[in-house]
Amino acid sequence: MSLDEINGLDHDAFVARFGFLFEHSPWIVEQAADSRPFDDLEDMHAALMAVVDEASSEEQLALLRAHPKLADKVAMTAESVSEQASAGLNRLSREEFDLFHRLNEAYDRRFGFPFIICVRLTDKAGILAAMEARGKNSAETEMDTALDEVGKIVWLRLKDAVTS
Secondary structure, eight states: OOHHHHHHSOHHHHHHHHGGGSTTOTHHHHHHGGGOSOSSHHHHHHHHHHHHHHSOHHHHHHHHHTSOOTTOOSOOOHHHHHHHHHTTTTSOOHHHHHHHHHHHHHHHHHHSSOOOOOGGGSOHHHHHHHHHHHTTSOHHHHHHHHHHHHHHHHHHHHHHHHHO
16 A cells, blocks of 8 residues: 555545554544645654654553453454464463463553553563563553553554555
């Protein structure tokens, strides 16, 4: 899909095509649609992330809470299933699964949202190390870090959507 085609989509078609970028949060794409025309994909990504940056703290928290826990046995979007599989999270031993579950629960209790990391840019060991390290962050630092990770996830999803 070319940039001209993206910019030429009507509002509803734009949301239908890109609403999946943010986990169960098409409202971001709906708002960013009004920022067109985009000069390039980086400009589109920046417009999407500007919506997130300008959202209320309650909206940002809802966005983070829309993400699945890593290695959890719940229904996920096709994108999340594929991304978690790329890091081997679909092939965990019982001990690894239990460790992820414990770390997820501790993180969620501390911060009130699931641990979020761009799994396509790391591996199982890197994810575990990040979970342990980031669990010590302040709430503000961790909210910012999680939103940055959402931006990385969205960037890779966007590139895939446009080049496939």
